[in-house]
Amino acid sequence: MAEITAQMVKALRDRTGAGMMECKKALEAAGGDIEKGIEELRKRGIASAAKKTGRSAKQGAIVIKLSCESDFVARTDDFQGLVADLAEQALASATVTTPADLLKEAYAKDPSITIEALITAKVAKIGENMKLARLEKLSGGVLGAYIHPGAQLGVLIQATGITSSADEIQELVRDVAMQIAAADPQFIARTEVTAADVEKEKEIQRERAIREGKPPAIVEKMLEGRMSKYYEEVCLLEQPFIKENSLTVGQMVEQSNKKMGVALTIAKFVRFKVGETAGPDAPEAE
Known part of the structure; x- marks a missing residue:
């Protein structure tokens, strides 16, 4: 059996919000x-679904993640100036879509x-390691x-189907x-959830119901309600x-569209949180 360390338990607790003992038992069952x-x-049934961090059409927006080792360095003018330079250059370059491109x-x-x-x-000057871990552009x-x-969490969002950037639309976005x-x-909508994700969730909820002692005939009937909760x-x-x-x-979006006489659609979003690693769609630079 893999050794379950305090750091592993804390990492699972941070991801799920479950208690320390529950996290330790889950890690033991999962081999670490x-x-x-x-x-x-x-x-x-202890943790909820695992979580995956306005301008005109001629403009763009960007968020980059440049990691360093301490809050002290992250707050320095030198570091923040570097981040600003990288963001400005990445936004201006049509060929930059990943951290590797920018490097x-x-x-x-x-x-x-x-x-x-x-x-x-900059690493040599400041004395801390840095890594360009993520880059996301929207236009x-x-x-x-x-x-x-606190600047620990940020979101970029792209809305389409409209050309105006009136105050009401900016407020909605x-x-x-x-x-x-x-x-x-x-995901934005249910239609984006992959078949693999759906089947994985059904298996989790089916197993959960069985462990709760529900009869097999009831288990499948329960899935519909629990899957609706998952989509929510x-x-x-x-x-x-x-x-x-x-x-x-x-x-809310539908009501706002009717009120403003527009057809706004949420097309894409990017969420960044300090401490999170890049997801599968946002590879880190090698």
């Missing part, structure tokens, strides 16, 4: 695997060096952003960005709206 530990907690580029303010060499020089439609107080920050959806957790448009939980986000 964090992802399988999350599934084990969910099968026990290879010549530094706009000194073309004799690459961005990778620039970061290496087209109406773009919005929300940065949570910002409200949806705040929703994403608070509720951490994995992971799909943005099915989540209760944080400012008026009698409405889903989808209903």
